[in-house]
Amino acid sequence: MVGLHESDIKNPLLRWVDTRLPVISLLQKEYAVFPTPKNFNYFWAFGGLAMVNLMIMLATGIFLAMSYTPHVGMAFDSVERIMRDVNYGWLLRYAHANGASMFFIVVYVHVFRGLYYGSYKAPRELLWMLGVVILLLMMATAFMGYVLPWGQMSFWGATVITNLFSAIPVVGEPIVHLLWGGFSVANPTLNRFFSLHYLLPFVIVGVVFLHVVALHITGSNNPLGIEPKGPQDTLPFHPYYTVKDSVAICVYFIVFAMLVFFFPNALGHPDNYIPANPLVTPTHIVPEWYFLPFYAILRAVPSKLGGVALMFGAILVLFVLPWLDTSPVRSAKFRPLYRIFFWFLVIACVALGFAGANPPEGIWVPIGRIGTAYYFFHFLVLLPLLGRFERPLPLPESISRPVLGGGALPDGAAARPMETV
Amino acid sequence: MRTLRPALIAALLGAAMLATPARAAEAEAALPSLNWSFSGLFGTIDRAAAQRGFQIYDSVCSNCHSLKQAYYRDLAGIGLNEEQIKAIAASKTVPDIDEAGQPTERPALASDHFRAPFANDRAARAANNGGLPPDLSVITKAREGGANYIYGILTGYDDPPAGFHLMEGMHYNKYFPGNQIAMIPPLQDGTVTYTDGTINSLNQEARDVVTFLTFIANPELEQRHRMGVRVVLFLLFLTGLSYAVKRKLWADVEH
Numbered sequence: 001m002v003g004l005h006e007s008d009i010k011n012p013l014l015r016w017v018d019t020r021l022p023v024i025s026l027l028q029k030e031y032a033v034f035p036t037p038k039n040f041n042y043f044w045a046f047g048g049l050a051m052v053n054l055m056i057m058l059a060t061g062i063f064l065a066m067s068y069t070p071h072v073g074m075a076f077d078s079v080e081r082i083m084r085d086v087n088y089g090w091l092l093r094y095a096h097a098n099g100a101s102m103f104f105i106v107v108y109v110h111v112f113r114g115l116y117y118g119s120y121k122a123p124r125e126l127l128w129m130l131g132v133v134i135l136l137l138m139m140a141t142a143f144m145g146y147v148l149p150w151g152q153m154s155f156w157g158a159t160v161i162t163n164l165f166s167a168i169p170v171v172g173e174p175i176v177h178l179l180w181g182g183f184s185v186a187n188p189t190l191n192r193f194f195s196l197h198y199l200l201p202f203v204i205v206g207v208v209f210l211h212v213v214a215l216h217i218t219g220s221n222n223p224l225g226i227e228p229k230g231p232q233d234t235l236p237f238h239p240y241y242t243v244k245d246s247v248a249i250c251v252y253f254i255v256f257a258m259l260v261f262f263f264p265n266a267l268g269h270p271d272n273y274i275p276a277n278p279l280v281t282p283t284h285i286v287p288e289w290y291f292l293p294f295y296a297i298l299r300a301v302p303s304k305l306g307g308v309a310l311m312f313g314a315i316l317v318l319f320v321l322p323w324l325d326t327s328p329v330r331s332a333k334f335r336p337l338y339r340i341f342f343w344f345l346v347i348a349c350v351a352l353g354f355a356g357a358n359p360p361e362g363i364w365v366p367i368g369r370i371g372t373a374y375y376f377f378h379f380l381v382l383l384p385l386l387g388r389f390e391r392p393l394p395l396p397e398s399i400s401r402p403v404l405g406g407g408a409l410p411d412g413a414a415a416r417p418m419e420t421v
Numbered sequence: 422m423r424t425l426r427p428a429l430i431a432a433l434l435g436a437a438m439l440a441t442p443a444r445a446a447e448a449e450a451a452l453p454s455l456n457w458s459f460s461g462l463f464g465t466i467d468r469a470a471a472q473r474g475f476q477i478y479d480s481v482c483s484n485c486h487s488l489k490q491a492y493y494r495d496l497a498g499i500g501l502n503e504e505q506i507k508a509i510a511a512s513k514t515v516p517d518i519d520e521a522g523q524p525t526e527r528p529a530l531a532s533d534h535f536r537a538p539f540a541n542d543r544a545a546r547a548a549n550n551g552g553l554p555p556d557l558s559v560i561t562k563a564r565e566g567g568a569n570y571i572y573g574i575l576t577g578y579d580d581p582p583a584g585f586h587l588m589e590g591m592h593y594n595k596y597f598p599g600n601q602i603a604m605i606p607p608l609q610d611g612t613v614t615y616t617d618g619t620i621n622s623l624n625q626e627a628r629d630v631v632t633f634l635t636f637i638a639n640p641e642l643e644q645r646h647r648m649g650v651r652v653v654l655f656l657l658f659l660t661g662l663s664y665a666v667k668r669k670l671w672a673d674v675e676h
Binding site: 038077080081083084090091094235239240243244246247250251253254257258260261262264265270271273274283400 | 462490491495555558559562563564565567598640641645646648649650652653656657659660663664666667670671674675
């Protein structure tokens with residue numbers, strides 16, 4: 001339909017804009033009056049936190065790039081120059097480096113919240129899959145960012161991870177040479193990683209936009225996992241959730257500030273303060289903490305191709321999760337068995353993290369293998385079967401009338417017979 | 422259970438994070454753990470210790486180890502004044518190019534980087550029996566254990582235990598990975614004579630030079646801690662405020 005938008009904005013200037021480009025109406029509709037389930041807990045703040053974190057990464061990163069030199073002979077010194085000579089350069093760099101860790105903490109909580117409350121189920125499959133794309137892009141971006149300071153872990157991490165692609169039959173070798181821009185990790189590698197590290201965040205912004213659009217079509221899931229039945233079940237996003245999210249953002253910033261100001265190197269590896277040296281291999285090459293579970297999966301089988309396949313499979317399995325989970329009930333609150341296995345998955349992921357942090361010997365080998373086995377068993381076997389054999393608890397009639405949980409019911413409503421699934 | 426869940430998740434995440442800097446358990450002794458002036462949320466650089474530490478770096482360490490990221494002007498951060506810094510810089514020479522385009526040496530300025538003992542890595546190796554003395558600019562950040570580790574190395578020289586095979590030109594050190602270090606024991610009791618009358622024991626010397634090196638690795642440390650305390654206090658206030666607003670706003674909502 002062509003024609004001016006009918007705006008109900010009072011201010012004449014804003015109205016003039018809004019009739020031609022209805023962005024104000026759009027914001028009003030999507031962020032102010034947007035009907036949002038009224039029963040969110042604080043886990044629903046993590047999507048917004050991730051958005052805030054992305055903005056912090058972009059802002060600090062753009063300023064860091066103004067003082068950084070992507071050259072093997074100068075990168076390390078240019079980072080130290082940022083730390084010493086650039087005004088508040090230390091703040092920018094520590095915020096960016098710890099911001100990456102915060103981003104993964106926030107996003108992992110966001111993902112596990114989705115797993116617990118079944119946020120990936122119909123009609124939110126595409127919303128979930130876009131989220132998995134964002135996770136993949138974040139991983140690629142974080143990996144390439146870690147290479148830029150050109151310390152020992154930068155160099156050797158880059159060597160190990162890029163070499164993984166050589167396991168792919170036939171095209172593996174050419175892909176690795178393409179990534180390197182030569183026949184080893186060297187200056188062309190650093191240059192292209194810098195370029196891609198600057199590019200990918202904007203791709204993430206694009207996919208985040210699609211993620212949010214998809215969210216605003218289906219609406220948010222909620223801790224009960226049932227759709228709002230009417231206006232009594234929802235609240236306008238503003239001011240209720242803008243204010244509630246503000247509380248979460250403040251707490252998030254406290255954690256972030258503690259890391260940046262008092263423990264800025266606690267999550268990094270000391271070897272990355274040693275300039276890269278292709279002739280000296282560190283004793284243990286370990287990736288950043290947020291990659292450790294995947295690193296453990298990579299090393300779980302004594303086959304390079306097998307390990308690489310499992311590692312990428314660990315992410316790919318998330319794409320098809322909406323169809324692997326056959327239970328019609330979303331929230332784990334009403335799934336007595338899934339609720340237990342969910343925690344098994346959490347424990348498996350944490351155990352994999354420990355296995356990834358330690359050298360692959362002794363007790364860490366079986367722990368890595370059992371963790372890997374459970375991870376895939378959970379998604380590929382357990383979830384399809386649980387939907388068939390699990391007896392879910394009765395679902396509440398609506399968000400505002402939870403028959404379970406003992407909330408105060410309006411007079412006359414209590415006598416209603418509960419519906420079962 | 423309802424309230425336990427977030428706590429459980431936080432604990433799991435915390436455990437995962439703690440596990441990250443996994444230190445390989447090897448044959449080395451457990452590091453000493455000192456009470457440093459710069460540790461903790463309110464930590465500051467002990468200026469007197471850092472100045473004594475500079476004296477040690479200047480007279481001992483700098484014969485082999487560079488400090489190439491640091492400038493002479495950085496010494497203002499350990500309490501030296503402009504005149505003192507100029508005098509220290511002027512007593513060193515740094516390489517330069519003269520009017521005729523020929524390599525030359527000139528007295529250093531406060532704005533110059535610390536003079537490196539060797540022209541390049543190869544010269545450093547040639548003078549040190551093949552070993553390369555590492556640059557010390559960020560040394561306390563570049564080793565697992567940080568300040569305690571550097572202190573341990575400086576004080577950890579000992580006679581090798583019976584049956585330990587020590588290679589030619591190497592020295593036994595309790596804390597060094599593999600226990601064989603190329604560096605000769607750099608400090609003993611009385612290696613330097615302090616101008617402020619502090620007793621020049623090995624432990625005191627090691628403590629002082631580690632304080633200096635920690636400052637060089639983190640010249641922003643005091644500013645960072647001061648700013649951090651203010652930021653966190655402000656955020657705590659803001660959290661309380663926003664939580665109060667949230668409570669008031671949600672008071673009428675049944676949820």
